[in-house]
Amino acid sequence: MMAAWVYREGKKLYDEAISTLLRLHILQNLSQKLALNNTFKTSLRQAITGGGTSGSFGVPANDKRPPTEVEFLDSFALERWETILHFMVSSGTGQQPSPPSQGVLFLLQRSGLMTKSHSSFLKITSAGFQFLLQSPHDQLWELLLQYLRLAETSSKERVMDLVEVLGFIFMLSTMELGKEYSTENLSSTQKAMLEDLRDYGLIWQRTNSSRRFSPTRLSTTLTSSAPPLPVSAGSSSGPQEGFIVLETNYRLYAYTDNALQIAVLNLFVSLKYRFPNLVVGSITRDSVKNALMNGISADQIINYLMTHAHAQMRKNNPLLPVTVQDQIRLWELERNRLKSRPGYLYTMFATQADYEFVLDYAKKLDIVLWEDPVKRCFFGTMDGHANIKEFIERRTAGGAA
Numbered sequence: 001m002m003a004a005w006v007y008r009e010g011k012k013l014y015d016e017a018i019s020t021l022l023r024l025h026i027l028q029n030l031s032q033k034l035a036l037n038n039t040f041k042t043s044l045r046q047a048i049t050g051g052g053t054s055g056s057f058g059v060p061a062n063d064k065r066p067p068t069e070v071e072f073l074d075s076f077a078l079e080r081w082e083t084i085l086h087f088m089v090s091s092g093t094g095q096q097p098s099p100p101s102q103g104v105l106f107l108l109q110r111s112g113l114m115t116k117s118h119s120s121f122l123k124i125t126s127a128g129f130q131f132l133l134q135s136p137h138d139q140l141w142e143l144l145l146q147y148l149r150l151a152e153t154s155s156k157e158r159v160m161d162l163v164e165v166l167g168f169i170f171m172l173s174t175m176e177l178g179k180e181y182s183t184e185n186l187s188s189t190q191k192a193m194l195e196d197l198r199d200y201g202l203i204w205q206r207t208n209s210s211r212r213f214s215p216t217r218l219s220t221t222l223t224s225s226a227p228p229l230p231v232s233a234g235s236s237s238g239p240q241e242g243f244i245v246l247e248t249n250y251r252l253y254a255y256t257d258n259a260l261q262i263a264v265l266n267l268f269v270s271l272k273y274r275f276p277n278l279v280v281g282s283i284t285r286d287s288v289k290n291a292l293m294n295g296i297s298a299d300q301i302i303n304y305l306m307t308h309a310h311a312q313m314r315k316n317n318p319l320l321p322v323t324v325q326d327q328i329r330l331w332e333l334e335r336n337r338l339k340s341r342p343g344y345l346y347t348m349f350a351t352q353a354d355y356e357f358v359l360d361y362a363k364k365l366d367i368v369l370w371e372d373p374v375k376r377c378f379f380g381t382m383d384g385h386a387n388i389k390e391f392i393e394r395r396t397a398g399g400a401a
Contacts, residue, residue: 002034057174058181061212068214070178073204077216078229080201081136082260088114089132089263091124101199111146126295132264133296133304136229140218143200144169164189172202173222175215183211244308246283248321254279255310267291268301283324288331298332341369344385347377354395361391 006014018034021027028035036044047056083100091114099105105122108114113128124132131142148169151160168190175181183191194213197203202219205212221228243261245253252269256262257277265271268291271281291301306319313319346362349355355376362368367384371377380388 056171058171059185061180061182065180067178068180068204070217073177073214073216076204077201077218080199081218081229084108084200085132085139085260086263088124088128089260089267091122103196104199107143107146107150107196110150111143113146124294129267129291129294129296130300132267133300135307136227137221140222140228144222147196160192161187161189165193168193169222172197172215172219173224175220177215177217177220180212180214183213242308242311242314244305245310245313246305246320246324248323250283250324250327252281252283254281261308264304267294268296283328285331288328289335292332292335298329301328341381343369343379343381344388345377345379346388347375349376352376357395358388358392362388 003014018027022029025037026040028037080100083098084104087099088108099122105114108128109116109122112125113131114122115125117123131139134142148162148165151165152162164187168186183194186194194203194205195208197219198205198208198213200218201216203213203215205214218228243254243256244265245255247253252265254261254265255278262271262274262279265279265281268283268287269281270284270287271279273280288298288301292298302320302325309319318325346358349358355373359368359371359378362378362380362384365384365387367381367388368378369381370379
């Protein structure tokens with residue numbers, strides 16, 4: 001019956017999936033029917049329903065304390081998260097703001113988002129600049145994936161169980177915002193994670209040694225489409241999205257007083273004026289060129305402008321002026337006019353016939369990058385050099401004979 005549901009073109013994928021599930025002992029090896037392994041089936045049911053003693057949805061703290069205020073958790077998460085992003089974006093301008101915790105700095109460096117400069121200060125990398133232009137949800141998962149890689153390659157620096165790390169992350173995503181949960185049933189790896197996740201703003205604890213914790217909105221929205229960050233505390237700029245107005249003359253208006261949003265805009269916009277709730281600037285050739293030098297692509301700039309376009313801009317079709325989009329891409333093409341490829345230059349052929357004979361052979365191998373018939377020379381790839389060299393030696397030896 002199961003096989004009858006599968007389209008003919010999907011039969012190979014179906015067989016591979018069944019084979020994988022059998023190797024993992026998730027399915028029982030029965031020839032006449034498909035059945036889940038009893039142990040796996042019981043554990044899966046407990047995980048989905050939150051039953052058993054595993055506490056797959058977390059164990060609520062049992063006391064009469066009032067629940068943690070959601071507004072406080074939002075403020076805490078926003079402060080911790082923006083501290084990380086502020087440090088990254090400010091390092092690109094040569095400033096050295098107050099850094100986040102050592103654990104966060106270690107992760108940023110190991111993930112390649114930041115690197116140590118000659119002055120031993122951490123400086124943002126090209127990957128870090130690209131990270132800043134992503135949505136908060138993408139940024140959060142990027143850091144968590146780097147955290148998983150760090151746990152996977154744990155050595156003397158830190159020893160962590162990858163399964164426990166992944167399980168705790170998904171457990172956090174099922175918890176309820178504003179509730180406190182007990183740490184009693186957590187494994188040693190998961191208890192060690194509390195300090196790291198506290199630094200990222202994913203959880204809050206009254207004290208570092210507290211036996212209870214509260215997940216923040218960054219945690220509870222991990223596996224949902226809801227925004228992971230609240231409206232900036234004390235800001236009149238409104239939500240994180242929908243604050244940019246872009247005109248056809250490249251003039252940009254950003255209705256925000258959020259310092260982080262302004263710092264990110266400064267990566268590719270030449271800012272001119274700043275008012276209490278408005279920043280005015282222009283997208284220029286030099287500002288885009290600086291962004292390209294930092295590893296930011298034209299598409300990333302355009303996507304950021306689209307993502308954060310003001311509600312008034314969303315009435316336009318297309319959303320951004322086509323002239324501005326095309327010009328940003330043209331500025332990128334200006335920088336990419338030249339491409340370098342390593343290889344070998346073949347020149348000083350004795351006769352035109354020798355040159356054309358070797359060139360034809362190289363073209364058959366598809367290794368010719370450039371040729372000049374007038375000067376009797378051509379440039380080939382690194383991979384093809386051994387074949388060309390051997391061919392010339394055979395021809396030379398044959399001519400001598």
